Amino acid sequence: MSDSTAKLSPQNEPLLSVRSLSVEFGTGQGPFKAVKDVSFDVRPGKTLAVVGESGSGKSVTSLAIMRLTDYTGGRIVGGEVLFRPDEAAAVDLVQAPDSKLRQIRGNDIAMIFQEPMTSLNPVFTIGNQIAETLILHEGLNMRDARLRARELLQKVRLPDADKLLDRYPHQLSGGMRQRVMIAMALACNPKLLIADEPTTALDVTIQAQILNIIRDLQAEMGTAVIFITHDMGVVAEMADDVVVMWKGEKVEQAPVREIFAAPKHPYTRALLSAVPRLGSLTGQPLPKRTPVMVIDGGEPKQVGDTHVQDTADYAKPILQVEKLTTRFDVGKTFFGRVTHRVHAVEEVSFDIYPGETLALVGESGSGKSTIGRTLQQLVEPTSGTVRFEGRDMAAMSQGERRRLRQQIQYIFQDPFASLDPRHTVGYSIAEPIVVHGLINDRKAIERRVHELLEQVGLQPQHAKRYPHEFSGGQRQRVCIARALASDPKLVIADESVSALDVSIQAQIVNLLMELQERRHLSYLFITHDMAVVEKISHRVAVMYLGQIVEIGTRQAIFENPRHSYTRKLLSAVPIADPERERAKMRIEGEIPSPVRPVGQEPAIHRMHEVEPGHWVAIEAEGLRGAA
Amino acid sequence: MAAAQAASSSRSRFKSLELVLGILFAGGITLAVLLSPILFPDGGESMDLMARLIPPFQSWDHILGTDPLGRDVLARVIVGGRISLTVGVVSVLGAVTIGTLVGLVAGYHRGITEIVLMRFVDIQLALPFILVAIMFLAVLGAGIDKVILVMIVTQWVQYARLVRGSVLALREREFILSSRAIGVGSGRIIFAHILPNVLGPIVILMTLNVANNILLESSLTFLGLGVDPLIPSWGGMLADGRTYLQTAWWVSVFPGLAIMFTVLGLNLLGDWLRDYLDPTGQTSK
Numbered sequence: 001m002s003d004s005t006a007k008l009s010p011q012n013e014p015l016l017s018v019r020s021l022s023v024e025f026g027t028g029q030g031p032f033k034a035v036k037d038v039s040f041d042v043r044p045g046k047t048l049a050v051v052g053e054s055g056s057g058k059s060v061t062s063l064a065i066m067r068l069t070d071y072t073g074g075r076i077v078g079g080e081v082l083f084r085p086d087e088a089a090a091v092d093l094v095q096a097p098d099s100k101l102r103q104i105r106g107n108d109i110a111m112i113f114q115e116p117m118t119s120l121n122p123v124f125t126i127g128n129q130i131a132e133t134l135i136l137h138e139g140l141n142m143r144d145a146r147l148r149a150r151e152l153l154q155k156v157r158l159p160d161a162d163k164l165l166d167r168y169p170h171q172l173s174g175g176m177r178q179r180v181m182i183a184m185a186l187a188c189n190p191k192l193l194i195a196d197e198p199t200t201a202l203d204v205t206i207q208a209q210i211l212n213i214i215r216d217l218q219a220e221m222g223t224a225v226i227f228i229t230h231d232m233g234v235v236a237e238m239a240d241d242v243v244v245m246w247k248g249e250k251v252e253q254a255p256v257r258e259i260f261a262a263p264k265h266p267y268t269r270a271l272l273s274a275v276p277r278l279g280s281l282t283g284q285p286l287p288k289r290t291p292v293m294v295i296d297g298g299e300p301k302q303v304g305d306t307h308v309q310d311t312a313d314y315a316k317p318i319l320q321v322e323k324l325t326t327r328f329d330v331g332k333t334f335f336g337r338v339t340h341r342v343h344a345v346e347e348v349s350f351d352i353y354p355g356e357t358l359a360l361v362g363e364s365g366s367g368k369s370t371i372g373r374t375l376q377q378l379v380e381p382t383s384g385t386v387r388f389e390g391r392d393m394a395a396m397s398q399g400e401r402r403r404l405r406q407q408i409q410y411i412f413q414d415p416f417a418s419l420d421p422r423h424t425v426g427y428s429i430a431e432p433i434v435v436h437g438l439i440n441d442r443k444a445i446e447r448r449v450h451e452l453l454e455q456v457g458l459q460p461q462h463a464k465r466y467p468h469e470f471s472g473g474q475r476q477r478v479c480i481a482r483a484l485a486s487d488p489k490l491v492i493a494d495e496s497v498s499a500l501d502v503s504i505q506a507q508i509v510n511l512l513m514e515l516q517e518r519r520h521l522s523y524l525f526i527t528h529d530m531a532v533v534e535k536i537s538h539r540v541a542v543m544y545l546g547q548i549v550e551i552g553t554r555q556a557i558f559e560n561p562r563h564s565y566t567r568k569l570l571s572a573v574p575i576a577d578p579e580r581e582r583a584k585m586r587i588e589g590e591i592p593s594p595v596r597p598v599g600q601e602p603a604i605h606r607m608h609e610v611e612p613g614h615w616v617a618i619e620a621e622g623l624r625g626a627a
Numbered sequence: 628m629a630a631a632q633a634a635s636s637s638r639s640r641f642k643s644l645e646l647v648l649g650i651l652f653a654g655g656i657t658l659a660v661l662l663s664p665i666l667f668p669d670g671g672e673s674m675d676l677m678a679r680l681i682p683p684f685q686s687w688d689h690i691l692g693t694d695p696l697g698r699d700v701l702a703r704v705i706v707g708g709r710i711s712l713t714v715g716v717v718s719v720l721g722a723v724t725i726g727t728l729v730g731l732v733a734g735y736h737r738g739i740t741e742i743v744l745m746r747f748v749d750i751q752l753a754l755p756f757i758l759v760a761i762m763f764l765a766v767l768g769a770g771i772d773k774v775i776l777v778m779i780v781t782q783w784v785q786y787a788r789l790v791r792g793s794v795l796a797l798r799e800r801e802f803i804l805s806s807r808a809i810g811v812g813s814g815r816i817i818f819a820h821i822l823p824n825v826l827g828p829i830v831i832l833m834t835l836n837v838a839n840n841i842l843l844e845s846s847l848t849f850l851g852l853g854v855d856p857l858i859p860s861w862g863g864m865l866a867d868g869r870t871y872l873q874t875a876w877w878v879s880v881f882p883g884l885a886i887m888f889t890v891l892g893l894n895l896l897g898d899w900l901r902d903y904l905d906p907t908g909q910t911s912k
Contacts, residue, residue: 376808405810417801421907422823432809466906479805486809 013084014041015224016065016192021079021094023057023064034060034074036248042192047218047225049239049256051232051271053501054472057248058228062194065226066109067093067101083109085191107137110185112178114197119181120169126153126180127165133187152183156213173590174364175206182213189221196228203363203528203591208572211237230501232275233531233574236260244268256578266300269293274506275576276531278558285555286310287357287536289513292506304510309517311355312538316390318522319352319375319490324384326370330595343594344370346546347384347604352490355516357523359533359554361569362543365594368526371543372492375524376410377401388490406436409483413495415475419467425478426463429453432486452481456511473504480511484519492524497532509536530573534558539613542566546594547605552614562616645899652892656885660708671702671859683877692877694868704881707859710771712889714860715841718778719833725779726786727829731817733787734794745791748784756781757850764852774853778840789832793825827901834897838890861886 023035035057042048052058063069065081081093085108091100105111113119121129130152131145140148146165153161156179169177178198185193195214199207215238218225227238235242235256242259244252244267252265263269270293281288289307293300325347331340345367352358360368373379375386377393386393388404396404409432412418419428429449432438439445450460456477467475476496483491493512497505513536515521525537533540534554541551542565550563561567596602605617659666675697683692683700691700733744763777797803798821806816845862847853856863861882868879 378804378808402810405808410805410808412801412805414801418805420802420806420820420824422820422904431806431811435809435811435815468907482805482809 015044015084016042016226017080017082017090018061018065019080019082021061021064021081022077023060023069024075024077025073026075033077034248035064037079038243038245038248038250039079040243040250040253042224042226043240044191044224045218045222046240047227047238048241048243049227049229049235050243050245051229051235052245053230053271053503055247056245058245059196061245062111062196062226062228065093065194066105066111067096068111083192106133106190107188108190109192109194110188110190111194112181112185112196112198114200120177122169125166125168126172130180130184130187133184137188148187149183152187153180155186155217156180156183157209158183173206174202175209175590178202178206178210179213182210182217186217186221186223190223192224192226193218194226194228197230198227199234200229200231204530204572205363205568205591207234207574211574214238231574232272232502232576236576236578236580237574239578244271260576260578267295270295270300270503272576274503276502276506276509276529276535277576278531278534278570278573279575281534281554282559283555284308285553287513287538287554289510290535292503292510294503294507303507309513311516311520313354313356313520316353317351318354318389319524320385320387320390321351321371321375322349322385322387323347324349324371324374324386325382326367326374326379327382338598340595340597343546343596343602345374345381346602348543348546348548350541350548350551352522352524354489354522355520356539357516357525357537359525359527359537359540360543361527361530361533361540363528363569363591365545365591366543367546367594368543369494372410372494372524372526376408376492377405378410403436406432406438406486407488408490408492409486409488411476411479411483411491411493411496414499415472415479416467416499418479419475419482421467424464424466425470428467429463429478429482429485432482436486438486448485449481452485453478455484455515456481457507471504473500473508476500476504476508477511480508480515484515488521490522490524492526494526495528496525498527498529505532512536530570542569545592546602547617548607548615549605549617550615551607552611552616556611556614560611560614562610562614564619645895649892649895649899652888653896654892656708656889656892657712659705660712663702663705663709667699667702667706669702671698671706672857674698680871680875680878682875683881691881692875694864694878695871695875700877700881703859703864704861704885707861707864707882708885708889710854710858710860711841711844711862711886714771714775714778714844715837715889718775718782718840719836721775721779722782722836723786723829723833726783727790727822727825729783730787730790731794731821731825734791735798735813735817735821741791744787748787751781751784752788754781760847760852764847769852769854771854774844774847777847778843782836782840785832785836786829789828790825793828794821797821797824823904826904830897830901830904834890834893837893838886841886841889 019039021035021038022033024031024033038061040048050058050061060069060074063072064074064076069076076094079094082090083093083104084090093101127146127149130149131142134140134145134148135142149165150161153164158164158176158179172180199210202210211234214225217223229235239256242254242256243250244259244265246267252259252263252268259268260272263272273293286308289304289309291302291304291306294303324345326345328342328344329338330342332338348371350358360371362368370379374381388407393404419425426449429452430445433445433448439448449463453460453462458474458477467478470478497508500508509532512523516523525533527533537554539552540554540557541548542557542563543549544565550557550561550566557566558570561570607615607617609615677697678689678693679695679697681689681693683690689699689701691704693699694703729744733741759781760777763780764773767773803816803820806820842862844853844860845866848856848860848863849866854860864882865879871878
């Protein structure tokens with residue numbers, strides 16, 4: 001952690017120097033130090049990535065730079081933030097009066113937040129919101145401000161800028177909104193742009209577009225960027241320098257290549273070892289468990305072993321899905337006639353075999369979650385057949401359908417939302433046992449709950465605690481224990497690791513794989529994250545707009561992708577390797593909407609087999625254009 | 628650090644203080660009211676025209692003074708609690724039971740059940756309370772049971788609305804979905820998972836309505852629609868004492884204090900109960 005200011009020549013004096021910054025929050029248990037003694041510099045025109053997992057203090061640091069912590073209950077208790085907008089003078093933002101800060105915010109330093117859904121005001125048009133900044137800081141009149149706003153929208157490559165000016169935020173997609181946010185942030189040619197996880201809530205292809213835009217505009221306008229993220233892939237693609245934060249402290253700072261090539265701090269090494277790397281299993285047909293480094297008492301420790309798993313049994317499928325179609329009615333006339341439908345799933349067919357993991361990948365709106373929910377009987381299918389162990393679900397009696405809910409279990413994305421906050425986790429885990437009448441003796445149920453908790457790596461005494469007393473990773477373990485309680489044969493994991501920090505994610509993936517081996521479980525692994533898919537799955541099905549466009553073994557899909565959408569998806573994944581060529585395939589275009597007027601059915605792709613077990617949709621001209 | 632710890636421990640002390648004061652106020656008054664047949668066998672009705680309007684704290688026989696007919700104010704306040712507490716508590720319990728059930732069913736099942744139930748609720752809300760009360764009491768006659776019935780009939784809709792709203796938000800939550808995915812039946816989802824999560828706001832509305840209904844009873848009595856005006860009740864005594872407020876404040880102030888302490892006690896108990904039911908609040912204290 002060398003102090004990089006010492007050897008700086010005057011012309012590249014840092015634009016922003018953070019010195020020994022400490023931030024405290026008052027809590028019921030007394031003040032909590034979220035940021036401890038953090039120092040770093042941002043050079044003009046360069047990108048500094050601040051990396052860390054949840055709770056590392058990276059977001060608080062970024063808020064403290066703008067003194068926005070004043071509004072979130074935080075207090076800067078020490079240090080200084082020197083900002084040098086020009087040669088003349090440096091301003092210490094920690095001491096600066098409010099009037100000075102207002103002048104700087106949005107003008108010299110701009111910020112983009114994670115949630116493009118919530119950071120735009122829903123009652124104003126896009127044009128008015130951008131114009132507001134311009135009128136405030138540049139003193140333009142409404143007409144000029146709108147003209148500038150249009151220019152800005154074009155700059156972030158939004159098509160149809162004229163029309164967009166009069167649209168409201170809810171009429172835009174997530175990616176478009178984030179571009180509007182960037183346009184607003186860049187409205188006054190800021191010297192410094194702070195981007196707090198700007199692409200985390202977006203799909204990979206949209207993320208790739210946004211990253212490109214930020215990079216291009218940065219080169220064009222010479223803006224320095226502080227990029228807050230937890231994704232090492234994004235760091236490798238964007239950053240010049242990296243600051244790694246852990247538990248409120250800066251543990252390492254170095255140029256990006258050095259961080260990846262020779263991480264010094266144990267935490268950085270643990271973090272990098274947990275990052276799933278696309279392409280790491282090339283040539284390996286089976287899923288492979290790899291050890292994870294965890295920090296135990298300040299020392300990194302390897303947990304688990306390298307282990308190729310051969311669990312799948314391709315004799316007879318456990319689940320057969322044939323031409324499954326699920327549509328939802330939206331938009332009705334006054335008289336109740338349906339005018340539009342969401343074509344969530346269209347004639348999807350696939351099989352899952354015992355002990356096999358089938359990954360269902362696709363972006364938001366591709367219908368992958370709807371398939372999972374249809375299989376779990378949470379949503380009624382419109383047509384098609386689902387057979388579980390040879391029995392048609394539609395022909396099952398009420399009682400059989402109930403038993404099916406014991407055999408198929410579902411793990412949800414958000415471990416914070418999927419446990420009842422009013423019950424102990426022991427109660428939640430015992431519930432499937434009680435509901436299905438698997439064990440009737442209280443003592444035996446309790447023993448079983450303790451056993452399950454141990455299986456997922458928790459302690460039996462945790463049964464008495466409430467969900468809010470656990471961290472995200474622990475909660476997801478509880479959810480897994482709950483899903484296993486009824487002794488299922490098939491587990492549907494719906495984005496079950498997407499909301500977790502990478503190190504936790506790696507542990508949960510390992511846990512899922514271990515359980516698969518031990519209990520011979522089948523998984524339907526629904527996700528958008530290609531790197532996790534590579535590690536865990538036997539076969540992969542790629543979904544686009546409600547249909548499977550490519551299905552095959554993982555090796556076939558990753559090493560020999562045939563469909564243009566699969567290729568696009570794979571190339572959009574940020575690679576955690578700064579040595580790789582940065583300029584990649586340009587991705588343009590939004591994901592089209594699956595909502596269609598009644599009567600306009602989508603065309604069903606015809607599939608053809610390119611090699612044994614590897615099916616690809618024959619591409620129509622229209623799709624090729626869109627993809 | 629130390630200051631903050633002191634603050635947090637004072638907060639937890641305040642939490643148990645809520646419970647202690649709540650039991651002290653609401654429980655003390657309830658106990659006195661329950662014991663009133665033993666304490667005041669005459670029911671506070673014996674008059675002594677020679678001892679009219681004695682100010683409070685002057686005579687051991689009449690600690691809180693006497694009213695214009697020479698009746699003991701203390702006796703009447705405690706005896707009056709029978710009507711007031713019965714009306715306040717029973718009406719709220721009745722309304723909350725019906726309203727919560729309807730709200731749970733309507734919110735959970737949606738569809739035609741919800742439409743029918745909620746339109747009924749809307750119609751009910753559109754009718755002015757006094758109109759319903761007059762109609763009811765004109766047909767059924769006056770009496771404490773009818774007063775309670777009127778209150779239940781007019782107030783259950785508040786709970787139904789409140790509960791349905793919370794259920795609508797809850798039923799889309801992932802933990803409800805995840806229970807359904809596990810195979811939990813509707814009845815268990817409603818009563819084991821949804822109900823505990825809507826209790827907080829219900830408890831708050833209940834405590835507010837107890838106070839409201841104690842006063843409402845006196846309005847109805849004042850209009851001649853309620854209980855026999857000769858039987859003492861807090862609301863009735865407040866109304867009676869109004870004319871003497873200039874000369875004999877104690878006639879109306881003491882029943883007023885009784886209402887105040889009951890409501891305060893119930894509010895404190897309600898706050899405590901809400902926090903007690905919420906495990907997240909419990910540990911953050």
